[in-house]
Amino acid sequence: xxxxxxxxxxxxxxxxxxxxxxxxxxxxxxxxxxxxxxxxxxxxxxxxxxxxxxxxxxxxxxxxxxxxxxxxxxxxxxxxxxxxxxxxxxxxxxxxxxxxxxxxxxxxxxxxxxxxxxxxxxxxxxxxxxxxxxxxxxxxxxxxxxxxxxxxxxxxxxxxxxxxxxxxxxxxxxxxxxxxxxxxxxxxxxxxxxxxxxxxxxxxxxxxxxxxxxxxxxxxxxxxxxxxxxxxxxxxxxxxxxxxxxxxxxxxxxxxxxxxxxxxxxxxxxxxxxxx
Amino acid sequence: xxxxxxxxxxxxxxxxxxxxxxxxxxxxxxxxxxxxxxxxxxxxxxxxxxxxxxxxxxxxxxxxxxxxxxxxxxxxxxxxxxxxxxxxxxxxxxxxxxxxxxxxxxxxxxxxxxxxxxxxxxxxxxxxxxxxxxxxxxxxxxxxxxxxxxxxxxxxxxxxxxxxxxxxxxxxxxxxxxxxxxxxxxxxxxxxxxxxxxxxxxxxxxxxxxxxxxxxxxxxxxxxxxxxxxxxxxxxxxx
Numbered sequence: 365x366x367x368x369x370x371x372x373x374x375x376x377x378x379x380x381x382x383x384x385x386x387x388x389x390x391x392x393x394x395x396x397x398x399x400x401x402x403x404x405x406x407x408x409x410x411x412x413x414x415x416x417x418x419x420x421x422x423x424x425x426x427x428x429x430x431x432x433x434x435x436x437x438x439x440x441x442x443x444x445x446x447x448x449x450x451x452x453x454x455x456x457x458x459x460x461x462x463x464x465x466x467x468x469x470x471x472x473x474x475x476x477x478x479x480x481x482x483x484x485x486x487x488x489x490x491x492x493x494x495x496x497x498x499x500x501x502x503x504x505x506x507x508x509x510x511x512x513x514x515x516x517x518x519x520x521x522x523x524x525x526x527x528x529x530x531x532x533x534x535x536x537x538x539x540x541x542x543x544x545x546x547x548x549x550x551x552x553x554x555x556x557x558x559x560x561x562x563x564x565x566x567x568x569x570x571x572x573x574x575x576x577x578x579x580x581x582x583x584x585x586x587x588x589x590x591x592x593x594x595x596x597x598x599x600x601x602x603x604x605x606x607x608x609x610x611x612x613x614x615x616x617x618x619x620x621x622x623x624x625x626x627x628x629x630x631x632x633x634x635x636x637x638x639x640x
Numbered sequence: 641x642x643x644x645x646x647x648x649x650x651x652x653x654x655x656x657x658x659x660x661x662x663x664x665x666x667x668x669x670x671x672x673x674x675x676x677x678x679x680x681x682x683x684x685x686x687x688x689x690x691x692x693x694x695x696x697x698x699x700x701x702x703x704x705x706x707x708x709x710x711x712x713x714x715x716x717x718x719x720x721x722x723x724x725x726x727x728x729x730x731x732x733x734x735x736x737x738x739x740x741x742x743x744x745x746x747x748x749x750x751x752x753x754x755x756x757x758x759x760x761x762x763x764x765x766x767x768x769x770x771x772x773x774x775x776x777x778x779x780x781x782x783x784x785x786x787x788x789x790x791x792x793x794x795x796x797x798x799x800x801x802x803x804x805x806x807x808x809x810x811x812x813x814x815x816x817x818x819x820x821x822x823x824x825x826x827x828x829x830x831x832x833x834x835x836x837x838x839x840x841x842x843x844x845x846x847x848x849x850x851x852x853x854x855x856x857x858x859x860x861x862x863x864x865x866x867x868x869x870x871x872x873x874x875x876x877x878x879x
Contacts, residue, residue, distance in 0.1 A: 370740040374726070381728040460724030464785070467688040468741045469713040637692045
């Protein structure tokens, strides 16, 4: 535990000893601040005259502004997470410091959890920045706390998922650019794959003149694939949670996602023993 | 203190080292000598638990490197050949981090860092960024991190390479002073260095141990003669 903490501290400080920490926090501050202001102004405009904008009454603040904004922040973190994770292992390999790291009396789990915790710390810092935007609104208006808390948890879980994937990819490479681009590509793929699922027809696409057994099999496979594509989408599980509706399968999705990639990271680090 | 038995490491079909056997007695400084690419770094990397041997065993301070890597790592200070360091950290911050992961108790960390800083002559560089240091000072920081926690065994991979003559003399003096208290295995391809610093020598060529003896037993022959004779004998036998 003490060693995990030591690694975590060093990694976290490294973000701010190099420009990368300032770049990420700065981008989040500017982009989330701008997005929030624009959305907020739009909300104010609609609220002043709801009927002219096809609303029967003033639209719900949480539903129309807070949740979409938090989801937007989750997406923003997705775009920036490669910057956070790309250096975690790739830089150690590139500089050769991995030789120190792996010959100091540390267990693999202390190294991996330490680095993961440091990257999660960065996500928390980004959430704090987002909270500044929201804090201004709370000062003037009453907001449902549940929506806010679950919304922030959602963004954090999304971040944790992207980070775990980035950590794994970083453990595979020695070049930060490769690590970052692969992480970015994989996150984007996970995002658009859900759209593909939505485009697939709900009914069995197999032609009617196929034998019954083949039709059933094709229909089954198609169904599984469609469900899988819809479920694997990273933001699909965030929507309800960002509205303050907590469902176990959504939380489980993110936790399993993280566990899966952390497991792969362990295997990737371990591979040094059998790869020559 | 270090017992290596029939250690082999293959990269694909290429044998980096083959059936390497030697031992290092406690408290001695042993020179690990060989031409470039002979397998010195490969052997040292296995001894420090960084890489894994294909065959054979190696015991450091009573613990087998493959079955008890953590116990071995607790007892070994290692200076890798390229001296990799976290360049964005300051010297004292880096050494404090090393003390922490090496398990030095919180109350003793400051004293321990001061001790190695003084020993390696880094007092004036204490608050400098590692990335701004010259090659010689980087080497000292590498050595200092190996010394943190006073491990009984030190494995130093080419500790004097790339230094200016004055720095070489200083680092050699420093290493010489480590004998007795520490068991040191030091690799180099500079022959006079071994004669000056080490009490014993192990010569490796193309992955095989070709000679192992104490310097006193060389009986009048210079190290150079012994080295060249061992190399020719081995190469004649191989062809």
